[in-house]
Amino acid sequence: MFREKIKVLDCTIRDGGLINNHDFDRRFVREVYKAVSRAGVDYIEMGYKNSKELFSPKEYGAWKFCDDDEIRKVTEGIESHTKISVMVDVGRVKLEDIKPCSESPVDMIRVASYVKDVDKAIFMLNHFADKGYETTVNIMAISRDQGVELDEALDQLERESKANVIYIVDSFGALYQETVEGLVKRFKKIIKSREIGFHGHNHQQLAFGNTIEAIIHDANYLDGTVYGIGRAAGNCPLELLIGFLKNPKFDIRPILDLISHELVPLRKKIEWGYIIPYAISGMMNEHPKAAMALRKSDKKENYRGFYESLMSTGLD
């Protein structure tokens, strides 16, 4: 009953890092890597490759930079068939800092890009591909960017890029399953020679449902995070995705242990999940940054006020 081509990518450390300045300690990252490897997950994403000229290592943890040596420290001695991924943002990485794949523990580089930056993204994708990496392009904020520019960007990616996978990223948690169906079909109409991926956000509790919808329409690269950790409302819970997929290569039990021992205690210290201001952001197709700021203020439970402030912003 399972589809062989489906690949699951865990981005617990990478998307989770967006809520703690990428400052997970080595012990925690090793535990995640161990559990994800034992569960048979195909890829694990550790964080971002950012230039230290743009971001200070004093302000951010190791997973904002993902030095090869740091990755070696959290993976060495652990048996694993899970490939390692890192993400780069357009314009935030020095290409000469990236070693050839053969000299790095990293297997895949994912380029996060807005539609408007597709030319820069293609340049980077091809650069990384030429260095031997698997590559994906993750098209962010897609719920806001569905004009003809999207078709043109997809056409360019198909013709000019060496990306292996083109990802739909629901950055604002604003998509419903009908929109996901429409987008996957639209992507597949233009992207003929690459796989389609889906990265959901859980603002409206739809990350898992939308991921299933993407699977139904033949997206084969799927992101999840353990216990749904991630920015704002978080992501598609990896444990639900593994429970849904019928491929016997997956074993959910190491993930269950990791949740028991690491994620449940962590959730008491940092906040993610179903929280009303994030739901409101999702409904309104807004970036969650205003909601994240609200949650750090003394008005954190004033949902009506937040709703009305977003409503009036829209009328400007």
Next chain:
Amino acid sequence: MFREKIKVLDCTIRDGGLINNHDFDRRFVREVYKAVSRAGVDYIEMGYKNSKELFSPKEYGAWKFCDDDEIRKVTEGIESHTKISVMVDVGRVKLEDIKPCSESPVDMIRVASYVKDVDKAIFMLNHFADKGYETTVNIMAISRDQGVELDEALDQLERESKANVIYIVDSFGALYQETVEGLVKRFKKIIKSREIGFHGHNHQQLAFGNTIEAIIHDANYLDGTVYGIGRAAGNCPLELLIGFLKNPKFDIRPILDLISHELVPLRKKIEWGYIIPYAISGMMNEHPKAAMALRKSDKKENYRGFYESLMSTGLD
């Protein structure tokens, strides 16, 4: 863009009552009734009509019995166009206790039934319809009951019952959107002269997504609860459903206030929502009672043990 025929039913007090022995105080119930009325929700369900010969009022709160006078006390003085519903379980109500609709504050009676009890359910439905109530039949545990008996039960309901609405109830939170699509289509093939309803459970974070799926395939009666309160993982969050439906008759703001002032504090006292043992129950298509028992034990965070115990039960 909205579909006029869609009706939303709030069952905060009824399904929420399953986690506190139906013991909400009058002040709380009045606040819920007020908010749901102001939000323009079509129906509100207060609880169960159970026989006091079967359940002791010493053990259970008022909303296990839903006396007409009690309902009057929590609704009087509040302006409302929201109709009032109560639920009955097959075999747990004395029919002679139910007054004619014209003498009661209740507008609708919903009969919860397993497929096997459909004859009894039809008898009750017709009895309540003859007393002047709107009626629905809520077919529980549908994820376990999809044999030919289901078609026969639906055929009987279509031919013999006076029910206005036939509800699909995902008691175990086990349905995915493809199963929901299949069930709604199967129901509509047989049920030609009544509406179809959907009541989701959120064990796998799919209650809202599955409700959208039911809407797509023309189910017009939809259940939700404020902040998703309800047994085990809870239900489809009413606020998400209202955010999704475009009918201008709805106003989400009173619901947001209710969550700020009542549900967030309540959630610190009683537990519902995304909790791994409920997710496991959903994946395995099991009643959540074993998971609910686990959460009251000192093994509440032993997810692997719980998973393995359900796995081995299945092998008996």
